[in-house]
Amino acid sequence: MxxxxxxxxxxxxxxxxxxxxxxxxxxxxxxxxxxxxxxxxxYSKETVQPIGSVSKTLIGISLMIAKEKGLINLDEDINNYLDFNITNPHLKGANVITLRHLATHTSGIIDNEKIYEESYCFDTIPNTSLKDYLKKHLSSDDNKHLKRVITNQKQEKDIHIPM
Incomplete structure (x- = not known):
């Protein structure tokens, strides 16, 4: 034991x-x-437990399976997978965010701790779907808003995690 x-x-x-x-x-x-x-x-089955970093393992495995099946390319622009566009307003030229950037936390998208903490609901249906939230939060026409939610630091090109 x-x-x-x-x-x-x-x-x-x-x-x-x-x-x-x-x-x-x-x-x-x-x-x-x-x-x-x-x-x-x-601690009981009714205890609400934020899953936090545990989801990284599940997402990582899912990405590897999808890549092995040829369903995704980790280095392709995420906009090829979305029905809305996400760009980093600070970058010029190769302004591309990839699945690899998202998986390795190098996309430039800034975590919002307040939203993160409020995202845990028990037995409650959220008022906004994840898709609608992301579309509103990351594909805004308001350049000032985007500059607050996406950093001005370049994505790391030299990080290579084989997946």
Whole structure:
């Protein structure tokens, strides 16, 4: 048996859940620790847990599978996959954002911590679809807005992560 303290790297991490799943349902669920340590509220299947960086693994695997099947090119302009355009208003010339840029956090798109924190909903349907949000947030005709959400730093061309 592995002790919970092995997983605790800081005081904010006090509990977690492990699930065995198949394509239709949860087969087994085990929760350990607290959702609120101060009030001794146990971590349970109802505990809302932001997935954070775990999604990077799933997205990375999905990108590799799609690339192997020839469905995507990681170095192609993302606008070839979207029905709206995203450009970096700070860059001239080769103003291209690729799937590789997005996967390696080198696209120039700035994370918005407020939106990130508000994006976790439990049992709630968002008012705006992800597609509509991204279209409004990243394909605006308002150049001042785009300069606030996309950095003026060039994408890293020398980063090459084989996928």
């Amino acid at each position: 592995i002790s919970v303290t092995c997983f605790c790297q800081d005081t904010k991490f006090t509990g977690y859940g492990i699930a065995d799943v198949n394509q239709d349902s949860i087969i087994n669920l085990k929760t350990i620790g607290y959702s609120d340590k101060q009030h001794k509220i146990p």
